[in-house]
Amino acid sequence: MRRSLALGALIALFAVACGGTGPYVWVESLPPESARANDVVIQDGDILNVRVFNQDPLSTRERVRSDGRISIPVIGEVVARGKRPAQLAGEIQERLKDIVKVPSVIVTLEQPAELKVSVVGEVRNSGVFQLDPGSNVLHALAAAGGLTDYADSDKIFVLRRSMPQRVRFRFSDLRSHEARSVAFTLQAGDVVVVE
Secondary structure: OHHHHHHHHHHHHHHHHOOOOOOEEEHHHOOHHHOOOOOOOOOOOOEEEEEEOOOHHHOEEEEOOOOOEEEEOOOEEEEOOOOOHHHHHHHHHHHHOOOOOOOOEEEEEEEOOOEEEEEEEOEOOOEEEEEOOOOEHHHHHHHOOOEOOOOOOOOEEEEOOOOOOEEEEOHHHHHOOOHHHHHOEOOOOOEEEEO
16 A cells, blocks of 8 residues: 555656646746846845935935835835835935925945855756856856756746746857846846756
8 A cells, every 4th residue: 555655656746747847938038127137126135325415314224124124214114125226215205205395315225135046956066156246047057067967958947036937048048148048137035947
């Protein structure tokens, strides 16, 4: 009985492993703004400098907490994660209008969070790697020592909490510096999977 259950479980596991790759979207089908390298999007762990013109008591330097928020004097908690600095400055400016007659706010990214990315699957050295801000999938694969001989070079995926589906890459596109593939920059917490 045990042997037949174990055999059944093994067959089920094999069927799942040999099945399709599951839901994904090719990197080239993403909207250009979701893969732009030069746009700074605030993430957890970033250190922000919030300056309110001629209002030093309202200015602050804050690290974005794991809940995605920062604290601003007088107005309190503000969600920073996922916003661009200018967008966040506009929101803070709007909330300060009750306190300051004509507020002028500038938000700058003083220090980006550490970019730690996991690379797993058919790579020479799986693990968590510290990468430079602005790194892409090719940088992560290089940090992991490259692909193994068993890797399927058309099945490289990025898993990101904020995206509903995996993003799929071809190694040949990454190596030839295809624009959309190399413009997709990694974020802290991303997982690169090579099947």
